[in-house]
Amino acid sequence: MNNLIFKHRFLIARRITQVTIMFLYFAANAWGFNFLMGNLSSSKILNTIPLSDPYAVLQMLAAGAVLSADVLGGVFIIILFYMFFGGRAFCSYVCPVNMITDLSNYIRRKFGFNKIQKRQPASRNIRYYVLALSLIISFIMGYAAFEFISPVAMIQRGIIFGLGFGWAAILIIFLFDLFVLKNGWCGHICPIGGFYSLIGRFSFIRVHHNHENCTACMKCKEVCPESQVLFMITKDSLPVTSGECTNCGRCVEVCDDEALNFSIKNYKRK
Amino acid sequence: MNTKKDQKMNRREFFLNGARALGLTALGGLVWSAYVDEVTASSLLLRPPGALDEKEFLKSCIKCGMCVEACPYDTLKLAKPGDNKPLGTPYFVPRDIPCYMCPDIPCVPVCPTDALDEKKVTKNNKLDIKEASMGVAVIDQSSCIAFWGIQCDACYRACPLLGEAITIEYTKNERTGKHAFLKPVVHTDVCTGCGLCEKACVTKKAAIFVLPKEVALGKAGDYYIKGWDKKDEQRLQKATNKINKTKISERKAVDSLNDLGGILDE
Numbered sequence: 001m002n003n004l005i006f007k008h009r010f011l012i013a014r015r016i017t018q019v020t021i022m023f024l025y026f027a028a029n030a031w032g033f034n035f036l037m038g039n040l041s042s043s044k045i046l047n048t049i050p051l052s053d054p055y056a057v058l059q060m061l062a063a064g065a066v067l068s069a070d071v072l073g074g075v076f077i078i079i080l081f082y083m084f085f086g087g088r089a090f091c092s093y094v095c096p097v098n099m100i101t102d103l104s105n106y107i108r109r110k111f112g113f114n115k116i117q118k119r120q121p122a123s124r125n126i127r128y129y130v131l132a133l134s135l136i137i138s139f140i141m142g143y144a145a146f147e148f149i150s151p152v153a154m155i156q157r158g159i160i161f162g163l164g165f166g167w168a169a170i171l172i173i174f175l176f177d178l179f180v181l182k183n184g185w186c187g188h189i190c191p192i193g194g195f196y197s198l199i200g201r202f203s204f205i206r207v208h209h210n211h212e213n214c215t216a217c218m219k220c221k222e223v224c225p226e227s228q229v230l231f232m233i234t235k236d237s238l239p240v241t242s243g244e245c246t247n248c249g250r251c252v253e254v255c256d257d258e259a260l261n262f263s264i265k266n267y268k269r270k
Numbered sequence: 271m272n273t274k275k276d277q278k279m280n281r282r283e284f285f286l287n288g289a290r291a292l293g294l295t296a297l298g299g300l301v302w303s304a305y306v307d308e309v310t311a312s313s314l315l316l317r318p319p320g321a322l323d324e325k326e327f328l329k330s331c332i333k334c335g336m337c338v339e340a341c342p343y344d345t346l347k348l349a350k351p352g353d354n355k356p357l358g359t360p361y362f363v364p365r366d367i368p369c370y371m372c373p374d375i376p377c378v379p380v381c382p383t384d385a386l387d388e389k390k391v392t393k394n395n396k397l398d399i400k401e402a403s404m405g406v407a408v409i410d411q412s413s414c415i416a417f418w419g420i421q422c423d424a425c426y427r428a429c430p431l432l433g434e435a436i437t438i439e440y441t442k443n444e445r446t447g448k449h450a451f452l453k454p455v456v457h458t459d460v461c462t463g464c465g466l467c468e469k470a471c472v473t474k475k476a477a478i479f480v481l482p483k484e485v486a487l488g489k490a491g492d493y494y495i496k497g498w499d500k501k502d503e504q505r506l507q508k509a510t511n512k513i514n515k516t517k518i519s520e521r522k523a524v525d526s527l528n529d530l531g532g533i534l535d536e
Contacts, residue, residue: 044336
């Protein structure tokens with residue numbers, strides 16, 4: 001039992017933070033428990049500290065909105081936080097869509113769907129194209145373009161304010177990830193993840209690979225939602241430097257040989 | 271030889287892939303922008319007090335829902351998928367829950383992006399909900415029973431600006447000769463569009479209902495002046511209409527009226 005918890009310690013931590021954050025938002029709306037007001041687009045902690053989604057604000061800027069100091073302060077806090085500590089931790093520790101895509105991925109692994117199709121037919125760079133396209137459309141249309149179609153926004157707002165047809169967005173992402181493309185939404189398309197990838201390359205806390213301990217069992221690659229960032233497995237002792245790593249820690253958990261661990265990024269050049 | 275051929279293929283592939291990506295991007299962009307255009311086009315929404323003009327509002331609303339949380343009456347809702355309204359933006363439906371016009375307007379100061387602008391509901395450096403301009407009440411005279419002659423003043427009584435935004439006009443009922451009509455009249459310059467009248471209306475479907483001001487109100491233009499109202503002429507100072515000179519307008523209006531030449535000659 002203890003071992004089971006230890007083998008899922010980051011997964012448990014992630015689920016707890018994801019659910020707690022959503023619950024706090026929900027509580028603020030439903031019962032006026034104002035510890036964390038708003039939602040993932042923009043919120044306030046204890047009615048004082050502002051937080052804002054930098055990608056949404058970037059679109060608004062492109063659309064030509066005049067922004068208040070409150071919002072810019074919130075963006076600053078979020079960017080600094082993820083730049084230093086998180087990488088794409090937003091995706092693995094905060095975003096509720098992560099639970100849906102993780103479920104798809106879990107079923108894929110259990111039923112062996114991954115074995116049928118080894119090579120994924122889509123580029124992981126699509127998210128950067130979507131990111132660029134969203135800014136261009138925002139600029140041309142004069143509205144924050146992705147915010148009007150974002151299933152992430154639909155789902156998280158749905159949890160807090162009532163779902164409406166938001167369940168359709170959940171179903172679509174679930175089925176897309178399950179049958180069409182492995183890690184399809186989070187790993188290929190979502191521009192929010194793309195945005196945090198760009199910030200995340202600076203973050204301090206990184207996964208480190210110790211080549212000497214590795215027994216090439218490939219469990220980490222199997223479980224990693226962004227397996228391209230683990231290119232050094234079996235080859236070299238390197239930290240994961242790519243911003244696309246979500247710092248979810250699944251690879252660290254599944255490794256039976258202590259070959260992977262979190263560490264502080266070393267900025268000194270060798 | 272072989273490498274040269276490979277290079278050629280690579281170049282071909284490169285151009286082909288580039289064209290493919292471009293095509294997909296263009297297609298995606300087209301569908302995407304068409305969709306955004308469609309969802310932002312809805313103009314019959316009632317926004318919270320202090321909301322910027324619809325276009326500016328859609329631009330600056332970050333869809334955080336803090337105004338919704340601040341509203342003590344659960345008036346405000348965030349547009350959900352399936353509501354056919356700009357996704358995630360706040361609105362209210364007066365017939366369900368109207369705006370109760372809180373004096374401290376809790377929904378406005380919480381807005382982080384100033385899409386709900388405190389300046390728009392401030393008078394003499396104090397928040398004043400009477401400055402709100404969420405919409406304007408419109409009466410359908412054909413279904414309002416007060417216009418039928420049945421006594422009803424539900425909307426008048428419900429109005430938080432009683433006697434200012436809605437007044438009652440008494441007229442004689444010529445058909446019976448001994449009854450009166452008590453007809454409600456909306457004063458569009460005072461009405462905030464809170465919708466309490468729409469909520470209170472007794473008819474099956476409300477005969478008085480709130481529409482956004484830009485939808486419900488006409489505009490006379492600054493070439494019509496109320497001659498009996500001295501102040502009204504001041505509007506001319508800010509007139510934006512250009513003077514349009516035609517052959518007829520070269521003469522003064524009075525001359526034109528007195529001159530029968532045109533008619534007699536023919």
